[in-house]
Amino acid sequence: MARKQKKLGEILVSWNVISQKSLEDALVYATEHHKRIGEALVELELCKEEDVTKALAAQFDLAYVDLDKNSAIKANLDLIPEKIMKAHQVLPLGQTDGKLQVVVSDPLDLETLDVLRFRLNPNIEVSLAPPSKIKRFIDTFVADAESRDRIKQTMDSIDLDRPEEEDDLAKVAGDDADAPIIKLINQLIGEAVRMRASDIHIEPMADRVRVRYRVDGVCMERERVPKSVQGAVTARFKLMAGIDIAEKRIPQDGRIKLNIGGKQIDFRVSSLPSYHGESIVLRILRPDSVRVGIQSLGFEQDDYETFMKIIRRPNGIFLVTGPTGSGKTTTLYSALQELNRPDKKIITAEDPVEYNFPGMNQCQVREEIGLSFARILRAMLRQAPNIILVGEIRDLEVGEVAIQAALTGHLVFSTLHTNDAPSAITRLIDMGIKPFLVASSIQAVMAQRLIRVICEECKEDEPNPNPHLLRLLRFTDDELRGRTLKRGRGCKRCNGTGCRGRLGIFEMMTLTNEIRELAFNRASTSQIRKAARAAGMRSLLDDGKLKILRGVTTLEEVAKHAQGEGVLIDE
Numbered sequence: 001m002a003r004k005q006k007k008l009g010e011i012l013v014s015w016n017v018i019s020q021k022s023l024e025d026a027l028v029y030a031t032e033h034h035k036r037i038g039e040a041l042v043e044l045e046l047c048k049e050e051d052v053t054k055a056l057a058a059q060f061d062l063a064y065v066d067l068d069k070n071s072a073i074k075a076n077l078d079l080i081p082e083k084i085m086k087a088h089q090v091l092p093l094g095q096t097d098g099k100l101q102v103v104v105s106d107p108l109d110l111e112t113l114d115v116l117r118f119r120l121n122p123n124i125e126v127s128l129a130p131p132s133k134i135k136r137f138i139d140t141f142v143a144d145a146e147s148r149d150r151i152k153q154t155m156d157s158i159d160l161d162r163p164e165e166e167d168d169l170a171k172v173a174g175d176d177a178d179a180p181i182i183k184l185i186n187q188l189i190g191e192a193v194r195m196r197a198s199d200i201h202i203e204p205m206a207d208r209v210r211v212r213y214r215v216d217g218v219c220m221e222r223e224r225v226p227k228s229v230q231g232a233v234t235a236r237f238k239l240m241a242g243i244d245i246a247e248k249r250i251p252q253d254g255r256i257k258l259n260i261g262g263k264q265i266d267f268r269v270s271s272l273p274s275y276h277g278e279s280i281v282l283r284i285l286r287p288d289s290v291r292v293g294i295q296s297l298g299f300e301q302d303d304y305e306t307f308m309k310i311i312r313r314p315n316g317i318f319l320v321t322g323p324t325g326s327g328k329t330t331t332l333y334s335a336l337q338e339l340n341r342p343d344k345k346i347i348t349a350e351d352p353v354e355y356n357f358p359g360m361n362q363c364q365v366r367e368e369i370g371l372s373f374a375r376i377l378r379a380m381l382r383q384a385p386n387i388i389l390v391g392e393i394r395d396l397e398v399g400e401v402a403i404q405a406a407l408t409g410h411l412v413f414s415t416l417h418t419n420d421a422p423s424a425i426t427r428l429i430d431m432g433i434k435p436f437l438v439a440s441s442i443q444a445v446m447a448q449r450l451i452r453v454i455c456e457e458c459k460e461d462e463p464n465p466n467p468h469l470l471r472l473l474r475f476t477d478d479e480l481r482g483r484t485l486k487r488g489r490g491c492k493r494c495n496g497t498g499c500r501g502r503l504g505i506f507e508m509m510t511l512t513n514e515i516r517e518l519a520f521n522r523a524s525t526s527q528i529r530k531a532a533r534a535a536g537m538r539s540l541l542d543d544g545k546l547k548i549l550r551g552v553t554t555l556e557e558v559a560k561h562a563q564g565e566g567v568l569i570d571e
């Protein structure tokens with residue numbers, strides 16, 4: 001007698017992934033909305049997509065494939081045409097004994113299996129993977145190769161042997177998507193977005209125009225655009241951004257909004273006159289990048305608990321410090337998202353407003369009409385907010401108003417450009433803010449940096465850690481005993497860099513009575529740091545070392561941003 005096939009919900013209940021009550025709720029939802037039970041469970045956030053797919057694999061006695069760790073697929077992408085992979089969301093796993101092994105998300109999608117049998121191979125062996133991971137894999141690896149080919153074809157179609165002509169500017173002013181310059185720019189932007197770039201740099205040089213993408217904080221050179229089309233490329237970007245193409249003598253700023261891959265993406269555009277022509281930089285603004293959630297920022301558990309306590313205080317100032325590009329905006333927005341509730345009024349003063357969030361009142365600084373940080377702050381206080389975000393404390397006036405806001409019962413978030421957390425106290429006092437105001441209003445200061453994370457696809461043991469870097473980061477024999485450090489070998493998923501994505505390293509200084517007393521007495525930064533360390537503050541270096549020992553990042557990454565004092569790298 002054939003074994004009765006278990007139902008999907010029963011499997012998930014037996015695995016303790018969901019409760020019987022959750023299953024019943026999902027069944028009601030599925031009936032009302034004409035959904036499958038798996039779709040209903042995921043939409044109701046009762047379980048993860050991976051859990052449903054694993055349960056489907058168990059139900060139909062199929063293999064489950066982890067696409068994040070399986071490198072065989074990339075070597076077999078030529079087994080299935082790109083059109084079929086994209087149209088039917090299917091991936092080739094390999095071919096053995098005349099059987100084509102494929103990865104799909106739905107074992108009951110008989111139409112796809114029939115297409116594969118008819119077009120490719122009558123003998124199909126099926127494995128399962130979550131649909132979102134299959135889509136991401138195709139978008140990353142299949143689209144990347146296709147994108148490179150398209151850019152090369154477009155570059156080949158441009159006539160490189162003729163001088164720049166006035167006609168070029170007329171062509172880029174139109175909307176003809178088939179014009180080579182327009183096509184090239186659209187392809188460059190699309191490729192940068194797919195590569196998770198944060199910036200696109202168009203840099204005129206003596207003999208060419210260099211195109212670079214900044215991915216995970218590191219610039220990568222991608223294309224060399226011919227010098228003869230420099231004017232047309234620059235003009236097209238300026239037209240898209242609403243910038244005056246006739247003005248080439250002064251810096252200008254603009255914005256572009258594009259729908260790419262079904263998502264609305266903003267680009268902040270800056271043009272800067274340089275020796276060989278105008279340099280153009282597009283900052284890619286993805287709303288998802290600042291909605292990552294506090295737990296995804298990279299906090300250790302103790303710092304996470306401290307952070308959550310601080311942002312829930314009713315008043316005071318919380319400062320985040322670090323250089324440009326260290327993730328301060330992402331951290332503050334994550335905090336505001338956590339606090340953004342109907343019973344809280346949040347007002348921000350930003351220069352510029354990069355991301356728009358529902359439920360917040362966001363104000364754009366406009367110095368040319370006198371709308372400064374200080375003026376917006378004073379007006380904010382008459383709007384009865386609970387929480388205030390000031391983009392940056394730049395001078396005495398802004399600092400004093402922010403502190404007055406904190407002392408009158410508001411929770412104030414802001415940023416400051418200092419190298420570490422203790423330096424923020426002396427920096428505010430040096431601005432001219434009275435020490436007793438600093439001591440009484442600041443609740444905590446957090447310094448941060450962004451470090452690259454080792455790619456999970458090609459992570460391997462580091463056989464010979466650099467002794468200079470070990471000494472630079474003050475590793476002891478006890479810390480390293482029984483530990484194996486990690487590195488990234490480099491693969492297609494990480495573009496050969498060995499790293500993919502970034503996390504923060506943090507230095508969280510909560511103001512204790514002793515630190516407030518030191519601030520009141522204008523103590524030096526070293527005295528404040530010593531007191532903070534005694535109170536339990538973990539330095540940027542120590543936080544980075546924890547992530548190295550856990551195999552999250554490398555010695556080189558932490559050494560770029562945090563080093564032990566009195567140690568030279570070339571000792």
